[in-house]
Amino acid sequence: MEGYLHLSNGVKYKGDFAIEAKVKEVKGEIVFFTGMTGYQEVLTDPSYKDQIIVFTYPLIGNYGINKEDFESKQPHVAGVIVYESNSEAYHYQAEYSLQDYLNKWDIPMLTHVDTRSIVKNIRQSGSMPAVMTAEKEITSNTFSLKEDGKVAKVSDKNFKTYGQGEYHIVLVDFGKKESMLTALLERECKVTVVPYNTEFTSIKSLQPDGILLSNGPGDPKELEGILPTIKALITHYPTLGICLGHQLAALALGAETTKLSFGHRGANHPVMDRKKKRVIMSSQNHSYVVKEESLTATGCEARFYNLHDGSVEGLSHSMYPLQTVQFHPEANPGPSEGCYVFDEFIEDVKANNGRVFAYA
Known part of the structure; x- marks a missing residue:
């Protein structure tokens, strides 16, 4: 299913929601993580509370989600954006695929997005409010965020x-x-x-x-x-x-x-x-x-x-x-x-x- 990432500076990106059943509109400050691995720890780090995280490495999810590397009991991100996500898990410790884990917690993931362009945009304009949605067009007041608490x-x-x-x-x-x-x-x-x-x-x-x-x-x-x-x-x-x-x-x-x-x-x-x-x-x-x-x-x-x-x-x-x-x-x-x-x-x-x- 087609999905869109809208940035508050007016830039829009088209991609695909990884799991159609869990498509919903989410908003949060958009940030990027440059590590090649460690997505499980990032997702469950409370410091990422309510943020939309862009993973810069082009293929995320190969080794799945295990029981050993959680940093808290649940993921805290609002949404996930990747270029490509592996729907299977190839590691002996894996309990879930990345997609299954996010689906369990009702967190949307947008794939097939030009993450290089997004990161360049963030580096030029700074971290900013963003919205992930199935809607091609949204109004400017959609970007309002509650950042405290x-x-x-x-x-x-x-x-x-x-x-x-x-x-x-x-x-x-x-x-x-x-x-x-x-x-x-x-x-x-x-x-x-x-x-x-x-x-x-x-x-x-x-x-x-x-x-x-x-x-x-x-x-x-x-x-x-x-x-x-x-x-x-x-x-x-x-x-x-x-x-x-x-x-x-x-x-x-x-x-x-x-x-x-x-x-x-x-x-x-x-x-x-x-x-x-x-x-x-x-x-x-x-x-x-x-x-x-x-x-x-x-x-x-x-x-x-x-x-x-x-x-x-x-x-x-x-x-x-x-x-x-x-x-x-x-x-x-x-x-x-x-x-x-x-x-x-x-x-x-x-x-x-x-x-x-x-x-x-």
């Missing part, structure tokens, strides 16, 4: 504890990936996952040894109401911020964030670690970055830089045991060259030796 939709609603490790880490869930939890459990941690808006006193009562501020969707400035809690956590416990958690930590200490034109999404982004004087390849998924010029008087210093555009990819602090990264050290999908960030965090936890100490 995404974190509340994907954050756990209850406290949950995992593992019996020596170090107790509280993971503040803004839309965490399961592989972050796994990375902590593999490092002999007991992990308590708490909702994104949990009060400082409630977290303190858990007697954590450290704090992880997770990834998540949307604009970090929408969460200004919880910045005092984040600052209190930073000034009392060793803290690691990842992606949205990195941005929120920076905001809590007085820095500023801004939106990139089309963001960083892929499994092949080179990042410079100034401390170790080495370059790592990283997995990325974000639209917003910390403005380096706003770090003055925050005590933060840029440690990591994106070598494509020079944007800040991570911070350290002159006084607090705080480190943050914009990229995903847990990978999934992508390279795990940045996993030493978790090891450094655990070393900070060990050095603090369970003390609750207000630095400010």
Whole structure:
């Protein structure tokens, strides 16, 4: 069945809906992912909540969907666009084909679209509202999007504890990936996952040894109401911020964030670690970055830089045991060259030796 992708800048693309029975109109911010593999992790990453994802690799779906690589219990994207999708799955672990999995969750996929042209358009005009529909023509008011409240939709609603490790880490869930939890459990941690808006006193009562501020969707400035809690956590416990958690930590200490034109999404982004004087390849998924010029008087210093555009990819602090990264050290999908960030965090936890100490 014919389908159409309408971009808010007036450009239209024609394609085919992969599953006729599930054709429906969906809208969302359109973004692109440059990895050759990892579509299962992308679909189930809560940071992609309500976005339309364009996969740049021309053939998606060869190895199907398995039970091992989910980053959450369900997909979060609004829609999927590919040049070609394989309707079969060719891997011994596959439980579903990509099409069957999306069909199960009622997520439309548009195929036989010129994804190269779409990506060029996004790179020129920036990420923008888009609509997938069977209608050849739509009205301009169709593009209106409700962009707020995404974190509340994907954050756990209850406290949950995992593992019996020596170090107790509280993971503040803004839309965490399961592989972050796994990375902590593999490092002999007991992990308590708490909702994104949990009060400082409630977290303190858990007697954590450290704090992880997770990834998540949307604009970090929408969460200004919880910045005092984040600052209190930073000034009392060793803290690691990842992606949205990195941005929120920076905001809590007085820095500023801004939106990139089309963001960083892929499994092949080179990042410079100034401390170790080495370059790592990283997995990325974000639209917003910390403005380096706003770090003055925050005590933060840029440690990591994106070598494509020079944007800040991570911070350290002159006084607090705080480190943050914009990229995903847990990978999934992508390279795990940045996993030493978790090891450094655990070393900070060990050095603090369970003390609750207000630095400010």
